[in-house]
Amino acid sequence: AGPTAVSTGQLPGAAAVEGLVRAAWERYAPVTDGKVADYIPVLAAARPDWFGLCVAAVDGTLHAAGEADRAFSIQSISKPFVFALVCQALGGGRARECIGVNATGLPFNSVMAIELNRDRTMNPMVNAGAIATTSLVPGRTHAEKWRFLLEGLSRFAGRDLAMDAAVYASEAATNQRNQGIARLLQGYGRMYCDPDEATDLYTRQCAVNVTARDLAVMGATLADGGVNPVTRDRVLDADRCQRVLAVMATAGLYEQSGDWLYEVGLPGKSGVAGGLVTIAPGKGGLGTFSPPLDEAGNSVRGQLATRFLSEQLGLNLF
Numbered sequence: 174a175g176p177t178a179v180s181t182g183q184l185p186g187a188a189a190v191e192g193l194v195r196a197a198w199e200r201y202a203p204v205t206d207g208k209v210a211d212y213i214p215v216l217a218a219a220r221p222d223w224f225g226l227c228v229a230a231v232d233g234t235l236h237a238a239g240e241a242d243r244a245f246s247i248q249s250i251s252k253p254f255v256f257a258l259v260c261q262a263l264g265g266g267r268a269r270e271c272i273g274v275n276a277t278g279l280p281f282n283s284v285m286a287i288e289l290n291r292d293r294t295m296n297p298m299v300n301a302g303a304i305a306t307t308s309l310v311p312g313r314t315h316a317e318k319w320r321f322l323l324e325g326l327s328r329f330a331g332r333d334l335a336m337d338a339a340v341y342a343s344e345a346a347t348n349q350r351n352q353g354i355a356r357l358l359q360g361y362g363r364m365y366c367d368p369d370e371a372t373d374l375y376t377r378q379c380a381v382n383v384t385a386r387d388l389a390v391m392g393a394t395l396a397d398g399g400v401n402p403v404t405r406d407r408v409l410d411a412d413r414c415q416r417v418l419a420v421m422a423t424a425g426l427y428e429q430s431g432d433w434l435y436e437v438g439l440p441g442k443s444g445v446a447g448g449l450v451t452i453a454p455g456k457g458g459l460g461t462f463s464p465p466l467d468e469a470g471n472s473v474r475g476q477l478a479t480r481f482l483s484e485q486l487g488l489n490l491f
């Protein structure tokens with residue numbers, strides 16, 4: 174189906190959005206493509222038929238279908254929100270100097286991307302840039318830094334989030350590659366606290382449980398210039414919010430970010446547990462959950478449902 178509207182004004186009325194969210198679920202629930210992630214052992218237990226979606230409008234209205242309340246680990250979708258918190262603390266200019274904002278065009282856990290980039294800065298949406306981002310989290314102790322992360326992510330969601338201890342343990346036992354990335358960055362002067370501490374905090378932030386509904390609210394907070402549309406809490410200043418959307422557009426779906434922008438025309442961010450968040454600036458946030466992933470690590474059903482909703486709701490920014 175082609176676009177039914179151009180990107181102006183607000184979302185269509187609540188009944189229309191509700192109907193389209195349901196239609197997206199029905200249309201893509203039968204899809205069987207993709208593979209559930211298993212490189213973090215505990216994630217392999219996810220069922221491939223789980224599928225939930227939610228749209229949150231900037232007026233705080235929510236529309237959900239399927240398993241929008243099933244908890245899963247946020248994984249890489251923590252990256253834009255932690256970047257947002259660090260930007261808020263440091264300012265967008267300093268964050269760019271320390272972390273970098275350019276696309277790598279390479280897989281999310283690429284070591285070569287660090288080697289190929291002359292100044293060793295990395296986009297905060299890939300692991301190297303994300304671990305560098307986490308190493309900038311303010312706090313005197315590990316516990317203080319972790320509290321900053323968990324409280325900050327919770328403010329985006331508008332409720333108290335918690336870490337999934339089993340996911341954390343599973344990834345902490347198998348994240349040697351991320352430990353290596355953190356040490357390599359340290360060697361290049363691009364790690365801003367102890368590399369093991371940064372990797373541990375990053376592993377914890379990835380293990381925070383969310384639902385598709387949470388992702389929609391978190392996305393709507395970025396769509397609303399940094400104000401959570403449900404709690405009305407200002408989590409982020411508007412100028413920082415713009416920077417976050419820019420890095421998401423650049424690398425939110427890794428090496429497929431160009432294809433994503435070409436088709437969907439919105440900033441998004443995926444996670445290996447099957448989550449996907451997409452932001453329609455000024456309008457709302459879309460959260461989807463479906464564990465089977467494509468080769469780049471992006472949820473297959475999530476991408477299809479989001480593309481459908483972007484077209485039908487006229488969200489494409491271009």
Ligand code: DON
Nearest residue numbers: 248249281379443444445470
């Ligand atoms: O660093 C990792 O490998 C995971 N904690 C997160 C990766 C991820 O979600 C990549 N996404 N699609």
